[in-house]
Amino acid sequence: xxxxxxxxxVLMVAMTxxxxxxxxxxVKERGAVQCGVTSGVPGFSVPDDKGNWKGLDVDMCRxxxxxxxxxxxxxxxxxxxAKERFTALVSGEIDLLSRVTTWTQTRDxxxxxxxxxxxxxxxxxxxxxxxLGLKSVKxxxxxxxxxxxxxxxxxxxxxYFRTHSISYTPVxxxxxxxxxxxxxxxxxxxxTTDLSQAAGLRTRMQDPSSVGALPEVISKEPLxxxxxxxxxxxxxxxxxxxxxxxxxxxxxLTSANVDKMKAESTDPNVKRLLGLDGPKGQGLDLADxxxxxxxxxxxxxxxxxxxxxxxxxxxxxDRGLNALWNQGGLQYAPPMR
Amino acid sequence: xxxxxxxxxxxxxxxxxxxxxxxxxQPKFWNDPKKRSLLFQVILLAALGFVFYTIIDNTLTNLExxxxxxxxxxLTREAxxxxxxxxxxxxxxxxxxxxxxxxxxxxxLIAVMGIIAATILGFILGVARLSDNWLIAKFSALYIEVFxxxxxxxxxxxxxxxxxxxxxxxxxxIEFFGSFINNRGFIFPAPVPEDGFGVxxxxxxxxxIVSWLIxxxxxxxxxxxxxxxxxxxxxxxxxxGVPLLLFLLSGMPLGLxxxxxxxxxxxxxxxxxxxxxxxxxALSIYTAAFIAETVRAGILAVSHGQTEAATALGMSxxxxxxxxxxxxxxxxxxxxxxxxxxxxxxxxxxxTAIGYPDLVNVFAGTTLNQTGQAIEVIAMTMAVYxxxxxxxxxxxxxxxxxxxxxxx
Numbered sequence: 001x002x003x004x005x006x007x008x009x010v011l012m013v014a015m016t017x018x019x020x021x022x023x024x025x026x027v028k029e030r031g032a033v034q035c036g037v038t039s040g041v042p043g044f045s046v047p048d049d050k051g052n053w054k055g056l057d058v059d060m061c062r063x064x065x066x067x068x069x070x071x072x073x074x075x076x077x078x079x080x081x082a083k084e085r086f087t088a089l090v091s092g093e094i095d096l097l098s099r100v101t102t103w104t105q106t107r108d109x110x111x112x113x114x115x116x117x118x119x120x121x122x123x124x125x126x127x128x129x130x131x132l133g134l135k136s137v138k139x140x141x142x143x144x145x146x147x148x149x150x151x152x153x154x155x156x157x158x159x160y161f162r163t164h165s166i167s168y169t170p171v172x173x174x175x176x177x178x179x180x181x182x183x184x185x186x187x188x189x190x191x192t193t194d195l196s197q198a199a200g201l202r203t204r205m206q207d208p209s210s211v212g213a214l215p216e217v218i219s220k221e222p223l224x225x226x227x228x229x230x231x232x233x234x235x236x237x238x239x240x241x242x243x244x245x246x247x248x249x250x251x252x253l254t255s256a257n258v259d260k261m262k263a264e265s266t267d268p269n270v271k272r273l274l275g276l277d278g279p280k281g282q283g284l285d286l287a288d289x290x291x292x293x294x295x296x297x298x299x300x301x302x303x304x305x306x307x308x309x310x311x312x313x314x315x316x317x318d319r320g321l322n323a324l325w326n327q328g329g330l331q332y333a334p335p336m337r
Numbered sequence: 338x339x340x341x342x343x344x345x346x347x348x349x350x351x352x353x354x355x356x357x358x359x360x361x362x363q364p365k366f367w368n369d370p371k372k373r374s375l376l377f378q379v380i381l382l383a384a385l386g387f388v389f390y391t392i393i394d395n396t397l398t399n400l401e402x403x404x405x406x407x408x409x410x411x412l413t414r415e416a417x418x419x420x421x422x423x424x425x426x427x428x429x430x431x432x433x434x435x436x437x438x439x440x441x442x443x444x445x446l447i448a449v450m451g452i453i454a455a456t457i458l459g460f461i462l463g464v465a466r467l468s469d470n471w472l473i474a475k476f477s478a479l480y481i482e483v484f485x486x487x488x489x490x491x492x493x494x495x496x497x498x499x500x501x502x503x504x505x506x507x508x509x510x511i512e513f514f515g516s517f518i519n520n521r522g523f524i525f526p527a528p529v530p531e532d533g534f535g536v537x538x539x540x541x542x543x544x545x546i547v548s549w550l551i552x553x554x555x556x557x558x559x560x561x562x563x564x565x566x567x568x569x570x571x572x573x574x575x576x577x578g579v580p581l582l583l584f585l586l587s588g589m590p591l592g593l594x595x596x597x598x599x600x601x602x603x604x605x606x607x608x609x610x611x612x613x614x615x616x617x618x619a620l621s622i623y624t625a626a627f628i629a630e631t632v633r634a635g636i637l638a639v640s641h642g643q644t645e646a647a648t649a650l651g652m653s654x655x656x657x658x659x660x661x662x663x664x665x666x667x668x669x670x671x672x673x674x675x676x677x678x679x680x681x682x683x684x685x686x687x688x689t690a691i692g693y694p695d696l697v698n699v700f701a702g703t704t705l706n707q708t709g710q711a712i713e714v715i716a717m718t719m720a721v722y723x724x725x726x727x728x729x730x731x732x733x734x735x736x737x738x739x740x741x742x743x744x745x
Contacts, residue, residue: 083706090403111709112403142600144521149698150706154418158429161419169602170419171612172703173692182692185502186520187611189601229404 023095023227023234024068024285032074035061036094039079039175042200043309043317044100044120053077057098059304060119060225062297063241064096067290072297081175083150086111089228096238097226100197102152107226116238118224119301120309121321121330123217124156125195127183127202130212137166137216144169146179146188156219157192176201184211194221199315237284244291246333247273248300250324255299262292273336291336301331396712411708412437418703420694422610433704440699441721447616447695448682448725454621455681456674459628464658466633477629485626490687492623497615497691504611507602515595521602523609526593533590540583541576548572612693616685624681631673635666667740675733679726686722696721 027033037045037057045055053075062072080088080099089097090112100122101107103115126145128134137160147154149172161168171188173179180201183191191198195213202208225242227235248254251270253261262274272278274295275288284290298304305322306312323329366372400407412434419429424442427435466477484492502520510517516525548571555566584591596606639662647657688695689702696718705714 083702086706086709087711090405106707106709109404110406112400112405140601142602142604144602149692149703154703155707158418162429168419169421171421171610171692172694172698174689174702178692186506187502230402 023231024237027068027095031069032076033061033065033068033096034076034078034094035064036080036085036088036097036099037061037077038099039081040177041100041197042203043196043313043315044200045077045079045098046200047077054308056120056304056308057100057225059298059308060098060242061096063245063294064225064238066293066297067237067241067244067284067286070287070289070293072293081150082148083174086113086226089113089226092228095227095234100194100223101226102194103222103224104152112229113226114229114235116225116227116235117242118222118330119242120196120223122194122196122221122223124153124192124219124221125198125217126214127191127193127198127211128189128214130210132189134214137214137218138164140168140190140214141166142168143189144171144187146171146173146183146191148173148176148179148193151193152219152221153193160218180205190214194223196309196315196317199317200309203314233285237286240284240291240336241294242301243333244273244294244336245298245301245304246324246331247336248291248295249302250326250333253295253300254303255296258292258295269336278337400712406710407713408710409713411710411713414708416704416707418707420699421692422613422694433708436704437696437700437717440694440696443694443699444682444685444688444696444721445725447613447620447685447688447693450617451620451624451681451685452678454617455624455628455677458621458625459677460632462625462629463632463636466629467636481626481629483626484622485630487623489619489623489684490690493615493619493687493691496618497611501611501615507598510598510603515593516606517596517603520611521608522611523614524596524603524606525609526595527605527607529592529594531590531592533587536587537580537584537590541580544575544579548575551575610693612688612691615691616688616693620681620684624677624684627677627680628674631670631677632666634673635668635670636662638669639665664740668737671733671737671740675730675737678729678733682725682729683722 035058037053037055040046041055043055044057045053047053058075058077061075061077065075066072078088078094080094080097085097085099085101086107088094097113098119100120101115102122103118107113108115126137126140128140134140140161145157145168147157147170154170154172157168157170160166171179171182173182176193176197179188179193180191182188184205191201193201195217198213202211205211225238227238247269248258251267251273253270253273258274261270262276265271265274268277274292275281275290280288281290282288287293299307302319302324305319309315309317310319319327319329321330323331325332367376397407413432415429416431416433416436417429418436420427420436420439422443423439424446425435425439427439462477462480465473466481468474468477504518504520505511507517507519507521510519510524516523518524548568551566551571552568555568559565594605596603596608598604643661643665644657647661652661685695686697689698692698701714701718705711708714
């Protein structure tokens with residue numbers, strides 16, 4: 001029903017044709033960033049028992065709030081399901097979509113949205129009950145598979161099974177949570193989603209140890225923050241908020257040492273990142289210390305990773321592809337100068 | 338003759354003018370209420386047209402400005418996703434247009450199934466609520482009050498999560514007469530017609546036609562002579578007996594495709610997915626409660642004098658109900674019943690909550706999201722519900738008019 005409402009909202013916006021003010025001005029005026037997140041994927045965006053949102057995608061939102069408003073807590077989180085997300089963004093209901101969203105050509109070019117970077121390199125996998133003794137996705141012939149609707153996952157699965165001539169029955173749910181529950185209760189033989197999300201949702205199952213992932217990773221899933229097309233200032237802010245977190249990790253700036261480094265460091269890279277030198281906040285229409293605020297309040301990318309999905313979290317995922325480029329991973333930010 | 342007239346109208350200056358009388362007797366057109374109202378209607382229509390034109394033009398311009406693709410080209414593109422249940426051949430290689438048809442058929446299926454079940458259940462409950470039997474009447478009242486006061490979505494969740502999810506795994510299926518029930522649905526053998534089955538179908542068709550002719554003949558005879566003929570029994574005998582006889586004579590030309598457990602699931606047979614069962618149960622049970630109230634109101638609307646008169650004529654209770662009460666009650670019942678049918682059809686879009694692949698789930702869900710063409714997809718979906726509803730009410734209005742005419 002909510003989906004219908006958002007669609008109606010798009011219609012309304014498209015029809016009335018009010019010229020939207022720049023997102024940056026809107027956010028400053030409102031005093032909060034409205035950020036679209038999942039309705040609960042552990043590690044990426046999930047509210048804790050006190051109602052505070054936690055996760056890697058949540059930290060992306062907080063970084064933008066810290067850069068723009070100087071306060072990482074000034075974020076209004078709006079949980080969306082996969083089907084609602086782009087409509088919510090395009091209609092202006094949210095300023096930033098940070099919701100485990102895969103960067104694809106269709107989405108980037110036809111939906112009126114732009115991907116501002118990749119904050120998690122993921123791949124799609126399959127969860128099964130260990131008691132079945134399965135060794136490979138190719139043994140899933142005839143299986144019923146639970147999946148979330150409106151995702152690349154749904155398409156990848158269809159492609160993969162079709163090319164390998166494996167018959168299957170998809171059972172499609174609105175949220176990943178529902179799909180995982182359906183798998184857990186035995187409606188499906190397998191549950192497919194991005195491996196990082198699978199790791200998170202597995203922790204919520206009745207008996208997480210009875211569930212395992214099959215070895216195949218069947219797709220590339222570059223997940224990242226998304227903004228509306230046609231607002232380059234805002235696009236740059238989100239892109240560089242993410243880059244600042246990566247560069248901070250590369251320069252070993254953490255939320256713990258950033259004050260000390262700001263006072264003492266003579267490294268020109270550090271000084272430029274912290275806004276003491278170099279381009280500062282000018283081109284972005286932000287305060288000069290915007291990147292300092294991100295590192296101070298949210299931390300660098302490595303901190304966010306370990307805290308939410310890495311070894312300090314219940315998910316316990318390795319850095320893998322998400323390590324920095326100079327440590328064997330793919331995370332590589334352009335220099336700040 | 339006609340050429341004369343057209344000539345005169347084409348040439349108004351050929352002397353026919355004086356026939357129109359002096360123009361001064363005609364009121365000015367703005368003083369003529371008929372012409373004035375026509376003018377206002379034209380202005381209103383033009384304004385309305387302008388509003389719609391502006392809306393559509395604005396929409397297109399804005400979509401273009403935002404870099405959003407428009408148009409219906411996507412309907413021919415390959416869909417690339419699977420659908421759990423389809424009444425027609427559908428594969429991942431089918432087009433987005435096909436996903437529309439698959440979703441549409443699934444919506445029609447659930448609507449028709451729901452309408453049939455809700456009507457039968459509703460009529461029984463409605464009559465039962467007026468029963469002299471205290472237990473039956475109270476049970477019916479309890480049913481109605483419970484089910485029409487719980488939100489439909491909760492009822493769908495109840496059937497899906499609380500009832501059907503607790504069924505055993507395929508390996509521990511409940512088995513009876515070659516059919517199976519498990520948490521993947523209800524699986525029963527599929528009938529496979531073999532050579533000669535056409536004869537049986539032909540027999541069935543013939544029996545139906547003959548029954549209809551007999552019914553007509555019996556009606557006429559009763560009107561003329563007052564003699565009655567057991568039409569229903571004869572028709573039942575014909576419609577069941579003839580095809581059955583042909584079926585046995587032609588050597589039972591119907592095979593069964595038995596479901597078998599292979600690997601993860603049953604292969605063969607027909608599988609009714611639990612999403613469909615849950616939705617069907619919830620929609621029928623919920624709507625039946627409203628239909629029951631409608632039926633009760635209809636029966637109560639028939640004056641008690643009618644029943645008394647029937648009793649005075651010596652009609653049995655059953656006959657009174659069938660020939661006196663129900664035909665008159667129907668006239669009151671049909672219009673609100675139509676509303677209930679429309680509600681049921683529209684409520685079937687709640688399917689998306691439990692993953693039944695109806696139009697909203699498949700087309701306004703996955704297809705919308707994969708193509709991103711919200712306006713086109715939502716417009717098509719709305720048009721479908723509008724058309725379905727209009728067709729239903731058209732049919733019900735026709736039926737209503739028919740039973741109104743049968744009044745003497």
